[in-house]
Amino acid sequence: MTTALPRTLTSALPTHAGRTVRLQGFLHARRDLGGLQFLVLRDRAGLVQCVGSGLDLPLPESSIEVVGRVTAHPKAPGGYEVQVESFRVLTPATEPPPVEIPKMEWHVHPETMLDYRVVTVRGLRERAILKVQAELVAAFRDHLRGEGFTEISTPKIVSAGAEGGANLFPIDYFGHPAYLAQSPQLYKQIMVGVFERVFEVAPVYRAEEHATSRHLNEYLSLDVELGFIESEEDVMDVETRVLAAIMERLREHAAPELALLGATLPEVPAHIPRITLLDARRLVEEKYGHPVGGKDLDPEAERLLSQHYAETEGTDFVFVTKYPRAARPFYAYPEEGGLTRGFDLLFRGIEITSGGQRIHEYPMLQESIAAYRLNPEALAGYAEVFKYGMPPHGGFAIGAERLTARLLGIGNVRFARAFPRDRHRLTP
Known part of the structure; x- marks a missing residue:
């Protein structure tokens, strides 16, 4: 077998029609039909059907190399297939995969998919979700840099919680009590005194015994903090521009993944609607008959409020503002009447952001x-x-997995993370 040919990715096959190429990837699927062998090779760019005969095919998911001629075929994935001239196994799978990756979506229980995540994450839908999230994070970084923000890195082992409460994971730090950081909040505020505008992309940890479709105990937090503001309105304006930049990049760089997942991106209005918590409670009770108790909106109230703005203003976003001190951490900037300059952002019925102005x-x-x-x-x-x-x-924080899940219509946030951590799952 010749190795003089450079490696070609499946996405580039249309530009190589009629020519011989060298492909490397994984054996995604295989079948025999009338003396012909059909194998589907998967690489980081997509799939291609390869056709040969007399091939000694290994188990699915083996790493393989195919050299062959590219031909147009309207029924093949991507419209092209490869006529195999030579075939080589690079690394054979030593046992069959625990699930059939091409059929996971239809035949595998969701918990099984998480149990065998080291393999199931290779699935086309699973990696498409993670690719969308990677582009989302890249857009977050790029846009903020363009607005004069500096990326920082803050400790994840801390002596006290940023938000108080008991939702902290304790650790033994050389004989001293310490905790996994539940937020970079305090440090990013300190760094406003250095760079004025800062952001961080990093995991945070919440020791909350949730068992819901919207909570994780470790998640990727997209944090922003900026100085010399007039009020929390300036913070909401920055987040609006960040979200618009994220959607623009996803349209440009993740179109195939969005199509595969059947996702529709929202339009981000230049001015996202804003409503006080008190008015929001009144609206959902008067319009939908849903009473809201406690110090925050419950999940059903969030859904109904989002429904209202989707119906009346055609937007998937709404800021809920002026939260009471009892519903906000100690650093929230207080106002008269026991309120704060804090806000949440709801997107398609779920809160994806908390933010506001801080005490300075x-x-x-x-x-x-x-x-x-x-x-x-x-x-x-x-x-x-x-x-x-x-x-x-002031500033805000977006949960990357929760935003990804809402964008893509994923019912459980655990599937918007490669290796999720919730109260029942510590592996893989």
């Missing part, structure tokens, strides 16, 4: 720490920076 004055911060009954010593390192002229600032 040292005396006010100390008062808030006391009001929330937090340990001031544990927060001393964070609070110290506010003695030195921190500007008015």
